Amino acid sequence: MYELIQVSEQSYYIQSPAKIGLVKLNKQDVCLIDSGNDKDAGRKVRQLLEANGWRLTAIYNTHSNADHIGGNKYLQGQTGCMIYAPGIDCAFTHHPILEPSFLYGGYPCKELRHKFLMAQESDAQELTKESLPEGFEIIPLPGHFFDMVGFRTPDDVVYLADCLSSRETLDKYQIGFIYDVAAYLNTMEMVKSLRAKMFVPAHAAASEDVTELAQYNIDKVLEIADKITGICREPLCFEVILQKLFADYGLTMNFEQYVLVGSTVRSYLAWLKDNGRVNTLFEDNMLLWQRA
Structure with missing residues (x-):
């Protein structure tokens, strides 16, 4: 766990419960795509950065689920890096109580106010094209969460956040979290058409082709809809x-x-x-x- 895996000349991911992207911007500077699920994850990332002599300049959050922003506060405090998050998710990153409140539909009881559903607050700026390093592309991925995005790097690696679950995860847990079913299905159809040197989903294996997995996710959504009906x-x-x-x-x-x-x-x-x-x-x- 927390092994650094290189997938192209500039792009890596850190193996963790929700994969953390790492992209080299030059010999010294790197940015992260998400930051892990808590302070301990942030500490392990910092140790990895120090071992490689890298300086963290920014964290680009794909969305505001706690397992993707949990390391933000620690890493920002240690490195002074910038943090960017998309749209509504930027507000959730500033005010993490919003996630368990939204899920519960009211003020969450203490059993819901923990690090798996409520990260520490962090000083995030709203993600824009202008805030990205040169050559990066934002890929809108709505459906799983409010304004979730992915990123394409200059060396053609696509980080897909939580829009795909592995077959093993779907077979075990069956019902993956979805905020907007219509948007999710549209995103899955779009993802099926994407081409890249490598795809890195947060909760599935990195792969050169995610078409079959995207269809498996679509089929599971339609199965659940039929079951509810x-x-x-x-x-x-x-x-x-x-x-x-x-x-x-x-x-x-x-x-x-x-x-x-x-x-x-x-x-x-x-x-x-x-x-x-x-x-x-x-x-x-x-x-x-x-x-x-």
């Missing part, structure tokens, strides 16, 4: 729908899974309603969902 044969409240999904997929409920999977299932229901596949009704002061 089938569950709603009769009018059901959200909690019962969620319970049945957990039972069907053999998942175990806890606070983290409740908010992560629950938020995702609400997004599926909204997408299915917008597409006319499910309807809603209010009965005995309860919102019910039913297949159209």
